[in-house]
Amino acid sequence: MKNKTMKKLIYAAGLFLLLSTQNVCAEKYENWSKRTLEANGFECASGTDSLELYVNKKDAVFAVRRLDSGYVWYSSPADWEGDAESSGFNKNALPSLLSITMKDDQGSLYPANSYVNAVKRGGFQVEKVDGGVKLTNTFKREGVEIPLYVTIEDDTLLLQVNYNEIWEDEEDVMRILDFEVAPYFGAAPDGEDGYLFVPDGSGAVINFNNRKTDSPYRQYVYGRDKSVIPTKIKNAAEDIALPVFGMKRAGGGFIAVIEHNAASAYINAESAGQKTGYNAVSASCIVRDFDMFSFRERTGTPRDIRIFQAQNPADSEDYFSVRYIFLDRDADSYTAMAKAYRSYLQKKDAFPSDKTKRKSSLMLNFIGAGVKKKPVAGIPSDVNYPYTPFSDAEDVIKNLQSRGVDSFTVKYDGWINGGILGKYPSSPSPEGNLGGKKGLKNLMEYLDESGIPFYAGADFVNLYSPDSTHIKELNANRAINRSPVKIPDYRLSTFDENTSRDSYPYWILRAPAVKKWYDRFLAELNSSYSGMGFAPDSLGNVVGSDFGRKNGTTRSGTVETFRSLLKDTRAAGHPLMLSRPYDYALGTASYVSDAPALSSRFEIESYSVPFYQIVLHGYIPFANLPANRTPGAYEYVLGLLESGSDPSYLWITRHPEVMRDSKLQWYTNTYAADWFDEAAALYKKIKPALDSVAGSEIVKHVVFPSGARITTYENGVKMLINYSGHEVTAEGLTAAPYSYASGR
Known part of the structure; x- marks a missing residue:
C-alpha cells in the first residue's frame, strides 16, 4: 500500500515538474515573469515603481x-x-x-x-x-x-x-x-x-x-x-x-x-x-x-x-x-x-509648456539686398543690389490684404548692410539701398500697427566675404587636415567642386569667434531695436567641429555655445524665428520656418511621416518650405493640411532678371507679383481648416495603403488627406482625388 502511495506521489511530482517546464518553455521571452527570468540566469539589479532591471552575468x-504590463x-x-x-x-x-x-x-x-x-x-x-x-x-x-x-x-x-x-x-x-x-x-x-x-x-x-x-x-x-x-x-x-x-x-x-x-x-x-x-x-x-x-x-x-x-x-x-x-x-x-x-x-525646460494662441497666417520671407556682379569702371565687381526695398514689402502686404489675406508673419533676410550672403553682420545697420534706417523704421511701425509679427534675419556662423576683421585663417573652424573649413560651391551638373573664378565658396566660423561677434551685435540690437523679432537661423541649424589642436571646439561644444546665444537673445526680449532648427534650439523659438516636409526617402524607408510637425503643433507656430520652392502644387497644399503648417512664400519685388550672375541666381522663381493670386487663393482655401486646429496637439496620425492619410487633433477635428487619384473614405470622412475633407 505504501509503495503504491509513494509511486502516485512520485508520478504527480514528475507530472507537475513536466508541466511547469513546458509552461516556462512555452512562455514567450517578452512575457517572462520575475521568477522565469531568475530561473534563466537573470539577477535583479535595480527596481523602481515602474521598472525592474535584470542582468545575466554569464551571457553578458x-x-x-x-511592472504594469x-x-x-x-x-x-x-x-x-x-x-x-x-x-x-x-x-x-x-x-x-x-x-x-x-x-x-x-x-x-x-x-x-x-x-x-x-x-x-x-x-x-x-x-x-x-x-x-x-x-x-x-x-x-x-x-x-x-x-x-x-x-x-x-x-x-x-x-x-x-x-x-x-x-x-x-x-x-x-x-x-x-x-x-x-x-x-x-x-x-x-x-x-x-x-x-x-x-x-x-x-x-x-x-x-x-x-x-x-x-x-x-x-x-x-x-x-x-x-x-x-x-x-x-x-x-x-x-x-x-x-x-x-x-x-x-x-x-x-x-x-x-x-x-x-x-x-x-x-x-x-x-x-x-x-x-x-x-x-x-x-x-x-x-x-x-x-x-x-x-x-x-x-x-x-x-x-x-x-x-x-x-x-x-x-x-x-x-x-x-x-x-x-x-x-x-x-x-x-x-x-x-x-x-x-x-x-x-x-527639461527645453520646449514651451504653454499652448500657442496664434491662428494660422501667411508667412512671407523677403530677400532684401544681395551681392551681384556688375561692371565697375569696366571691371566685374561684387556690389549690393536691392531685391526688395523696405517700402516694397509694405506694398506687397497691402496688395494681399486687398485680396482677402488678413494674417501674416514676416521675415526679412538681407536687411543688414552688405545684404544676404555678403559681408559679415557686424552691426544692425540697415542696408542703404533698401531705404536705410528710415525705411526699416517705417516698415516696422506699419507692421506693428497692423499686428504683424516681424523677424529680421542674419547669418552669424557662415563667412561669405572674409575681410580684415573677419579673417578666415584665424576665425574659421579647422578641418582634420588643419586647413580652414571651406564649403565649396558645388556644380549642379556634376556635383563636384566649382573652382572657377565665379564660384561662391564660404567658411564655417569657430564657435568662440561667433560668440564674440554675436555678443557685440546683440548689444547694439538691444540698443537700436529693442524687442525686435530676430532670425539668426544658422545658430540653430549649422553645427561643426573645430579640429584645431589648440583651443579647438567639439561639435557638442559648438551646440552649447549656440544654445546659450539663443537663450541670451530671448532673455533680451527678442522673439526668435528659426529655420528648421535642431532640438537644442526649439526651446527658444517663437516661430519655426522651413520645417522639413518629407524624409530623404531612402530605399529602406517605408514612408515619410510629419513627426517633426507633430512635436511642434499646438505649441510653436510653424511653416513648411515655401510654396514657390517646392515641386508639386497639390502635394504642397495637402502637406500643409496634413501637418497643420502655415503656407509660406520666399519673395523679391524686383524682376528676377536682376538675379543673373549673383549668388541668388537659383532663386529666379521668387518674383512676388507672379504669385499674388495663387498665394491669396491658397490662404483663403486652407485658413478655416488650419484655424480649426490652432493650439491643438496632433493626437493621431494614420497612413493608409491607398495613399490617404488622416490627422486627428485633441479637439476632435480630423483631416482626411487624399494624395491618390481616386476617392477615399475613412473614419466617416470622404475625400475626392487629390483633395481633403475635415470633420469631427
Whole structure:
C-alpha cells in the first residue's frame, strides 16, 4: 500500500515538474515573469515603481521588465543563436552590448563586437552602481576597454559611456573611432508586425521585414559634421534635426532620446533580412572622426588616404548617453513617441509648456539686398543690389490684404548692410539701398500697427566675404587636415567642386569667434531695436567641429555655445524665428520656418511621416518650405493640411532678371507679383481648416495603403488627406482625388 502511495506521489511530482517546464518553455521571452527570468540566469539589479532591471552575468546581457504590463525588453534577442539569416560577425553582434570600430597606424579600419572580443575572452565584468550596473567590456585583442553604465530612473532606461573611462593600451597601435551601444536592444524577430521610427527629415517609418533593400539606414544627427567636407555631393539627404529613434512592437514600444552628445552621434536601423533575422534601431557615438585626403602621386595617379582626428578620449570629461522611454501597447505609435519626446523636452525646460494662441497666417520671407556682379569702371565687381526695398514689402502686404489675406508673419533676410550672403553682420545697420534706417523704421511701425509679427534675419556662423576683421585663417573652424573649413560651391551638373573664378565658396566660423561677434551685435540690437523679432537661423541649424589642436571646439561644444546665444537673445526680449532648427534650439523659438516636409526617402524607408510637425503643433507656430520652392502644387497644399503648417512664400519685388550672375541666381522663381493670386487663393482655401486646429496637439496620425492619410487633433477635428487619384473614405470622412475633407 505504501509503495503504491509513494509511486502516485512520485508520478504527480514528475507530472507537475513536466508541466511547469513546458509552461516556462512555452512562455514567450517578452512575457517572462520575475521568477522565469531568475530561473534563466537573470539577477535583479535595480527596481523602481515602474521598472525592474535584470542582468545575466554569464551571457553578458540585460533585460528591463515593465511592472504594469509585464513586458520584457532585452538588450539582445533571447533566441539569437537560432537565427538562420545571420552568420559570422553579424551573428555575433546580436548578443553584443557594444560594437566598435578601431583603426591601426596604417589607417585601416577594424570592426569588433563585445560578445566575441570581450565576453568570450574573459573580458566582461559587472559592478553594482546606483540605479543599476556598470558593465565593463575589455576588448583584449584590440587593446581597449569600455565601461557601459546601465541604469533605470522612474520609467526610463539610461545607457551611458563616460569618455574618460575608455582605456586604450598605449603600447598598441589600435585606436577606437566609434562605438554602438546595445545595437539589438528590443530587436524584433522576422515575421512580427511593427515598425522602426527614424527622425530622417520630417520623420520616416521603416516597416518590419520590408526587404526593400540590402542597405541598412545610417545617418548622422544634425547632418554630417560641417568640418568634414565631401569633395563631391553624392545625394541630397535631409538632416536629422531631432536626436531620437523608436520602435513599435506587438507588446509595446519605446522612444529613445540621445540625451547627451547627440552632435557626435549617428543613428542605425536595419530591417530583418538585411544583416540578421531581426529588426533593430540604435545609436552610435563618434570618438575620433576622420576625413579623406586626396592627392596625386608623382606618377599622376590619384590617391585617397584617411586622416584621423587627434583626440584622446581619456582627456575628456564628456560622455555619451541614450535614454529609452517605454510606451504602452495602446499608445506606442510614432504620434505617441512624438508626445513622449515633447513631454521629455518640457520637463527639461527645453520646449514651451504653454499652448500657442496664434491662428494660422501667411508667412512671407523677403530677400532684401544681395551681392551681384556688375561692371565697375569696366571691371566685374561684387556690389549690393536691392531685391526688395523696405517700402516694397509694405506694398506687397497691402496688395494681399486687398485680396482677402488678413494674417501674416514676416521675415526679412538681407536687411543688414552688405545684404544676404555678403559681408559679415557686424552691426544692425540697415542696408542703404533698401531705404536705410528710415525705411526699416517705417516698415516696422506699419507692421506693428497692423499686428504683424516681424523677424529680421542674419547669418552669424557662415563667412561669405572674409575681410580684415573677419579673417578666415584665424576665425574659421579647422578641418582634420588643419586647413580652414571651406564649403565649396558645388556644380549642379556634376556635383563636384566649382573652382572657377565665379564660384561662391564660404567658411564655417569657430564657435568662440561667433560668440564674440554675436555678443557685440546683440548689444547694439538691444540698443537700436529693442524687442525686435530676430532670425539668426544658422545658430540653430549649422553645427561643426573645430579640429584645431589648440583651443579647438567639439561639435557638442559648438551646440552649447549656440544654445546659450539663443537663450541670451530671448532673455533680451527678442522673439526668435528659426529655420528648421535642431532640438537644442526649439526651446527658444517663437516661430519655426522651413520645417522639413518629407524624409530623404531612402530605399529602406517605408514612408515619410510629419513627426517633426507633430512635436511642434499646438505649441510653436510653424511653416513648411515655401510654396514657390517646392515641386508639386497639390502635394504642397495637402502637406500643409496634413501637418497643420502655415503656407509660406520666399519673395523679391524686383524682376528676377536682376538675379543673373549673383549668388541668388537659383532663386529666379521668387518674383512676388507672379504669385499674388495663387498665394491669396491658397490662404483663403486652407485658413478655416488650419484655424480649426490652432493650439491643438496632433493626437493621431494614420497612413493608409491607398495613399490617404488622416490627422486627428485633441479637439476632435480630423483631416482626411487624399494624395491618390481616386476617392477615399475613412473614419466617416470622404475625400475626392487629390483633395481633403475635415470633420469631427
